[in-house]
Amino acid sequence: MADISFFKNIGFGKKFTLWSKGAKSITGIDLGLSSVKIVQLRREKERAVLETYGELSTGPYSGLSVGQATQLVDEKIVEMLKDLIKESGVTAKDVVLSIPLRSSFVTLIKVPFMSDAEINQMVPYEARKYIPVPIDEVVLDWWAIPEGFVQTKESGPEPDGNEPEQPEMEEKKRTVAILLVAIHKETITKYKEIMEKVGLSVRALEIEVFSIARSLLARELAPILLVDFGASSTKITVVDYGIVRSSHGIDRGSQDITMTISRALGIDFTRAEEMKREIGLSLRPEHREVHGVIEPMLNHVFSNALRVMQDYQRRHNRSVNRVILIGGGAKMYGLVDYAVKKFGIETTLGDPFRRIQYPAFLQPVLKEIGPSFAQAIGLAIREL
Numbered sequence: 001m002a003d004i005s006f007f008k009n010i011g012f013g014k015k016f017t018l019w020s021k022g023a024k025s026i027t028g029i030d031l032g033l034s035s036v037k038i039v040q041l042r043r044e045k046e047r048a049v050l051e052t053y054g055e056l057s058t059g060p061y062s063g064l065s066v067g068q069a070t071q072l073v074d075e076k077i078v079e080m081l082k083d084l085i086k087e088s089g090v091t092a093k094d095v096v097l098s099i100p101l102r103s104s105f106v107t108l109i110k111v112p113f114m115s116d117a118e119i120n121q122m123v124p125y126e127a128r129k130y131i132p133v134p135i136d137e138v139v140l141d142w143w144a145i146p147e148g149f150v151q152t153k154e155s156g157p158e159p160d161g162n163e164p165e166q167p168e169m170e171e172k173k174r175t176v177a178i179l180l181v182a183i184h185k186e187t188i189t190k191y192k193e194i195m196e197k198v199g200l201s202v203r204a205l206e207i208e209v210f211s212i213a214r215s216l217l218a219r220e221l222a223p224i225l226l227v228d229f230g231a232s233s234t235k236i237t238v239v240d241y242g243i244v245r246s247s248h249g250i251d252r253g254s255q256d257i258t259m260t261i262s263r264a265l266g267i268d269f270t271r272a273e274e275m276k277r278e279i280g281l282s283l284r285p286e287h288r289e290v291h292g293v294i295e296p297m298l299n300h301v302f303s304n305a306l307r308v309m310q311d312y313q314r315r316h317n318r319s320v321n322r323v324i325l326i327g328g329g330a331k332m333y334g335l336v337d338y339a340v341k342k343f344g345i346e347t348t349l350g351d352p353f354r355r356i357q358y359p360a361f362l363q364p365v366l367k368e369i370g371p372s373f374a375q376a377i378g379l380a381i382r383e384l
Contacts, residue, residue: 028379054088211378229329254329281334
């Protein structure tokens with residue numbers, strides 16, 4: 001039976017420990033729509049050591065081009081995983097799998113302060129108000145995030161506009177924020193059955209946004225915005241005090257940009273994908289046409305990301321001070337500089353390999369592929 005405790009090592013507070021007592025080698029598998037990534041790590045003297053990694057595009061397994069997103073049938077996923085394991089030389093049979101955000105339900109609820117035992121009794125009943133499917137059809141997990149005191153009554157000027165000589169005591173109420181997650185049981189069963197056919201054992205399952213946060217962040221306390229450019233969608237996540245606080249999906253991804261270039265310039269998908277990566281947002285006069293095709297789509301994504309960021313700042317009175325771009329689409333030429341102008345704050349490409357030990361000669365390659373491997377690395381680290 002897979003470990004379905006979704007909240008292991010996702011916080012970076014005092015109780016956070018990067019390493020737990022687990023297998024010496026572990027495999028993380030990111031089953032994406034446009035490619036599958038695999039990473040095998042081992043623990044060695046409190047360090048994560050890269051043993052091997054690999055990636056295969058899903059498109060060719062369903063008659064499509066490299067870079068195109070497709071929902072493979074289970075038999076094709078099994079075939080692809082066997083090919084990937086063979087080519088990458090993965091030997092660790094214990095794996096941690098990611099659950100797509102689209103296949104899960106994540107929300108933050110607040111309840112009156114109570115003991116852990118009381119929370120465990122209350123949450124399954126409270127969850128019925130938020131989960132859009134019958135509770136008996138899902139696996140629930142939750143994590144209590146102490147919120148301290150929340151002001152419930154505002155003090156202010158007297159009706160005549162003068163400040164009171166002695167401010168009234170504000171009425172305060174202790175609350176607990178509960179990060180609630182639900183995964184459909186059929187989804188969990190499906191993943192386990194696929195892995196069994198490949199000859200692997202599911203050690204744990206985790207929703208993708210938590211794996212990404214683990215691989216990229218280490219004890220950061222300030223709010224950070226993660227923008228994950230996937231093939232068919234873009235995920236926007238706010239991480240504060242090292243905790244995933246909110247996550248939103250946009251049904252527009254890097255594949256949509258490639259297809260738009262293809263239609264606008266009358267070229268095939270493969271050539272359009274190359275132009276997106278190599279020319280992208282170049283400001284050179286000869287690249288103006290490609291830039292003009294890409295910009296409106298990126299503006300849609302970034303306007304949504306800005307809205308998420310500003311809404312978080314408004315509700316929590318905490319300003320996001322950094323943006324991290326990840327996913328295959330984040331490797332587009334000129335994207336970081338363009339994002340800096342849009343967000344007006346520090347923006348970087350995610351580099352999950354920076355916390356991993358590996359041979360020096362691999363550095364150029366790993367830096368290039370890093371934004372795509374954040375999820376797979378975060379999955380493997382979870383169980384080391």
